[in-house]
Amino acid sequence: MLLPIAHAATESAGGIAALGLDGRALLFQLINFGLLLVLLRAFAYKPVLKVLEARRQRVEESLRTAKEVAKAKTELGRQVQQAVQKAQRQAQTIIAAGQARAEAIMKEAETKAHQAAERIKKQAKAHLSQQVTTMREELRAETLQLVAAAAAQILGERLDTKRDEELVFAAVAAAEQHLKKKS
Amino acid sequence: MKQYSRKKLARALPQVLARYPRAEVVRLVAQELLKSRSAGELPWLLRETAAAFFAATGELSVQITAARPLSSAARERIEQLLKHLTGAAAIAGETAIDPGLLGGFTAETPTLEIDASVQEKLNALTRYARS
Numbered sequence: 250m251l252l253p254i255a256h257a258a259t260e261s262a263g264g265i266a267a268l269g270l271d272g273r274a275l276l277f278q279l280i281n282f283g284l285l286l287v288l289l290r291a292f293a294y295k296p297v298l299k300v301l302e303a304r305r306q307r308v309e310e311s312l313r314t315a316k317e318v319a320k321a322k323t324e325l326g327r328q329v330q331q332a333v334q335k336a337q338r339q340a341q342t343i344i345a346a347g348q349a350r351a352e353a354i355m356k357e358a359e360t361k362a363h364q365a366a367e368r369i370k371k372q373a374k375a376h377l378s379q380q381v382t383t384m385r386e387e388l389r390a391e392t393l394q395l396v397a398a399a400a401a402q403i404l405g406e407r408l409d410t411k412r413d414e415e416l417v418f419a420a421v422a423a424a425e426q427h428l429k430k431k432s
Numbered sequence: 433m434k435q436y437s438r439k440k441l442a443r444a445l446p447q448v449l450a451r452y453p454r455a456e457v458v459r460l461v462a463q464e465l466l467k468s469r470s471a472g473e474l475p476w477l478l479r480e481t482a483a484a485f486f487a488a489t490g491e492l493s494v495q496i497t498a499a500r501p502l503s504s505a506a507r508e509r510i511e512q513l514l515k516h517l518t519g520a521a522a523i524a525g526e527t528a529i530d531p532g533l534l535g536g537f538t539a540e541t542p543t544l545e546i547d548a549s550v551q552e553k554l555n556a557l558t559r560y561a562r563s
Contacts, residue, residue, distance in 0.1 A: 389561065390561040390562055391561075392561075393557055393558065393560070393561030394558050394561050394562075396557070397554040397555075397557045397558045397561070400554055401534055401550075401551070401554050404534045404535060404550055405531070405534055408499075408534065408535045408550070410500050410501075412535070413498070413499060413500050413535045413536070414502070414503055414505075414506050416535045416536045416548075416550065417498070417502065417506045417509070417510070417536060417537050417548070418506065418509060420536055420537070420548035421509045421510060421512075421513050421548075424513055424517075424546070424548070425513060425516070428516065428517070
């Protein structure tokens with residue numbers, strides 16, 4: 250690429266020299282500049298670009314990481330909120346179940362107490378009835394015993410020989426009647 | 433001394449009494465009962481003896497008890513009833529008075545007991561009241 254430029258400079262020496270410029274010096278200047286450009290490109294630009302590229306990649310990585318962190322944070326927040334809501338729902342369910350259980354226990358206890366009271370009442374009634382029956386039977390027995398005692402007293406005083414003999418005849422007649430029926 | 437069963441002894445007694453003096457037989461029996469400590473069986477022995485006597489002779493010994501003295505007609509009716517009940521040919525026995533009976537009579541034979549007293553009726557009423 251430099252050869253056509255040098256050739257052009259040689260051909261036009263008469264032209265640019267008239268302007269007060271040294272063509273050869275200009276050529277060397279151009280060659281030096283080209284060399285400097287090649288050297289800079291080879292030893293300075295590439296490392297700088299590489300560093301810049303690495304930095305750009307780090308920045309991009311950081312930004313991506315930051316985005317991911319932000320996204321993760323949002324997701325975590327959402328999950329925490331869901332967990333809290335779930336826990337609240339569970340707590341409400343547990344409380345409701347506990348209340349229902351407590352009500353059931355209270356109702357059962359009430360029913361049992363009612364049944365026990367009814368049973369005791371029934372037993373007391375039966376006991377009372379039994380006592381009344383027993384007392385009635387005792388009263389009846391005592392009355393009959395009193396009647397028997399009174400009858401004995403009265404008969405002992407008032408039964409005379411004639412009536413006693415009538416009793417004897419009646420007893421014999423009753424026995425004979427019984428025997429007739431039997432035969 | 434040979435041991436006899438009570439039943440055999442009771443069955444043999446009427447024959448023994450017919451052959452030997454009654455007082456002596458009674459004394460010997462009483463002595464034997466006391467010796468064997470069986471005095472409590474005397475009522476049973478008397479009853480069995482009377483039953484054996486009745487079976488052998490057809491004569492029924494009876495103890496009639498009343499609250500008041502019985503007329504001959506009443507006693508006759510009772511004896512007829514006993515003959516009818518037991519099939520006895522004759523009745524021999526005693527009449528006792530027990531005012532505790534209040535009225536009516538009781539008749540006790542070796543095989544039969546009749547209690548037609550007023551006291552028994554009152555006792556039955558009391559038993560019914562207690563049952």
